[in-house]
Amino acid sequence: MIHVFGHLNPDSGTVCTAYMAARWLTIKGRNAQAFRLGELNRETNYIFRHAGLTPPPLLDDSLAGKDVWLVDFTEPAQGPASLNESNVVGIIDHHRLGGLITQLPPEVWIKPVGSSATLLWQLMTPTIRHEISPSEAILLLGAALSDTVALRSPTTTDEDRQAVDELCSLAKVDREDFIRNLLTAKTDIVGLNADELLNKDSKMFDISGNKVLVAQLELYSLDQAEPLIDELKSAMEQRVTTSGAGLVVLMLTDISAECSRLYFAGPALTDNAPCTIAGMLSRKKQLLPWLHARLG
Amino acid sequence: MIHVFGHLNPDSGTVCTAYMAARWLTIKGRNAQAFRLGELNRETNYIFRHAGLTPPPLLDDSLAGKDVWLVDFTEPAQGPASLNESNVVGIIDHHRLGGLITQLPPEVWIKPVGSSATLLWQLMTPTIRHEISPSEAILLLGAALSDTVALRSPTTTDEDRQAVDELCSLAKVDREDFIRNLLTAKTDIVGLNADELLNKDSKMFDISGNKVLVAQLELYSLDQAEPLIDELKSAMEQRVTTSGAGLVVLMLTDISAECSRLYFAGPALTDNAPCTIAGMLSRKKQLLPWLHARLG
Incomplete structure (x- = not known):
């Protein structure tokens, strides 16, 4: 089984994209399961609640000897300690390359777009997109909007805008409502030390x-x-x-x-x-x- | 301008794919030029001679501050010393990730296939393939056949076989003749110390x-x-x-x-x-x- 996960201190981009990357691999006939590497923040909780889906479980086993697929990071320092004993079979990311050494040639898709979710959406063929439910589209949409601060960040590209348009129509959410709730949850620091x-x-x-x-x-x-x-x-x-x-x-x-x-x-x-x-x-x-x- | 090149001690896979990656980027409207990081071996000379094309020039400038696109490697030890002062904007490869750290998010396409040339061929859209001449197809074909030892290496995948079939028909070469000459040139060590x-x-x-x-x-x-x-x-x-x-x-x-x-x-x-x-x-x-x- 392929363990699919994003970076430590997970944000919405990393958790939602890991969930959907595991879904994408499963649709393609591979045995994959998503994990998270820490507690969900308020924004990510909002996205999963809105989608009506269960967040991935916490990764707590050693990865030694396991096949893993990294989402949203390649910096060894941002992964679990046992990452360098695992077998990295795939990567989807939108960050700089961070010095990772793999044992065998993996499948790597990295692009300088605003969100890993945009790239994952682009990697999905029409047949695969047909299998994605409106709830699952909400996860990709939430990831893309969170990473690009609702398309305002200078990392935003036309490809992100196009993905967000396509995902909005698949997810059937009220776009402005969803963005407002997302930004409110993202910037809510009340009660945190x-x-x-x-x-x-x-x-x-x-x-x-x-x-x-x-x-x-x-x-x-x-x-x-x-x-x-x-x-x-x-x-x-x-x-x-x-x-x-x-x-x-x-x-x-x-x-x-x-x-x-x-x-x-x-x-x-x-x-x-x-x-x-x-x-x-x-x-x-x-x-x-x-x-x-x-x-x- | 983007400097496109493969690893030091270049083999046919790295030189031919660098040449064609620069061609691919140029067709896509980007300003790119291929280089080689050492003398051509006998096999690579045979491929370029057969194609009637001029091999890329030797890279001898510092890469500090330059945009570069790596082909067929990501191991810092396999590149020039000034690589870590350059700005890596893209990578096409079929090897393990070798610890490279980039400054900004690059475009990275890596796949565990037998040759980087196969992946480059897959990245070409029908419109771009239409721009590729039979001579240029010989370079990709030579790279794919050299890397896979004429499709015999255990690294060979069905994707390589399909690419070789498609490239053979575009390149219009006699397949068996070409393979025999390639293997003869590849294994010729007469006169070398x-x-x-x-x-x-x-x-x-x-x-x-x-x-x-x-x-x-x-x-x-x-x-x-x-x-x-x-x-x-x-x-x-x-x-x-x-x-x-x-x-x-x-x-x-x-x-x-x-x-x-x-x-x-x-x-x-x-x-x-x-x-x-x-x-x-x-x-x-x-x-x-x-x-x-x-x-x-």
Whole structure:
């Protein structure tokens, strides 16, 4: 059986696309099962509830010797520890290549589009699309809209727009309603403490030999995080110690004003003063090259 | 402009597919130019001569800051030193993922088929295939037949067989004649010294933290290499010192008897006695996992 899963600290893009990639493989006659690598966030819960589908179970076994299919990541640091003892048979992703070494040649489909869900939708032939139910289309739609911040992120391509149009008509949802509920769930941080906020959407990267942890929080307004900033800063300092990262970055993304405020902790960067960067919405397309230029 | 190229010590698969990948990108309206990363071997020369086409020029500039498209490899050790300063925008391959880290999300198409040429042919839409001349089809055909040892290698899939059928009819060559000339050119080692033989088709790998150089020689009969074995062994010992590899492997593949004789040099392996393995034809699919089990 092929174990299909996305990255640790799963977001909607990674969980929904893993679920649908397993479905796609199953329709193609392969024995596949989706897993998640952590608790669902509020937005992902909303999508599965709206679709009336059961989220994939938590992966808790070792992957040693197992066939696996990665969705939405290729960075070894973003997967489980036993990943390097598994046999990677396939990958669907829309991020940079992150240094993975496989034992045998896998099937790899990566494209610089806004969501892995868009690429998976493109990989589905008309016959396979015919097998996809409206509920399942909601998962792909939710993933594509979440990853592209409702098609507003600079990572959005015409291919994402086309996929969203096609999925909307298959999913039969009220588009504006669905987007509003999605963004509300995505930016809801009420009742979460600093540690939970840092874990909400955090990924580990290797940048020019530095271990870099980047936590992103998408907000309607930066004011939402204001009361927690001091607590967040000390949680970041603690994270430097516990994770062994040379740099911890907190990226507060204001999806209304379309800018990001960056906070830093750790020894890898000499200038650790916070800064706000207009137009920055994407960790992948904007923040990573920005960090690369400073750490390279 | 996108620089399109395959691995160092280029074989027919890598040079012909790089040429045609640049052609494919050009037809799709992108500005692309193919390069080779070393001298052509006798077989590749035969293919280009037969096609009446000019081989790509040698890459001798630094790739720093340039857009590049990799064909037939993703192992950083198999590319030029400046690869990690370039911007990888695309990959077409049929090998394992080799640990490459890119700056931005590239377009990646990898499939466990016998040749990158087969995958490139599959990526071509009917409209694009219509633009391919019979001479250009010879390059893809030569690449696919060379990589699969005329469809005999265990890496051969039905997709390779189908591509070869389609390309044969487009290329309008006498199939059996072409295969015979290809295999003769491929296995011709007359007049080459031990160093030239080790360079003929050699690739560097990272296997469980060990730097491993694997040189493969495809022969009609192991007898062809017999007179040179002592010279080859001392060239391998020298290569351990000059390349810094923990292990140098010489794989003499008898394509008639369908077996490989392996010679070893270097400190990474304790048992360095030569051995012959029946049925072993593929470095990628058979030797690499074999080495992985011994070095892991």
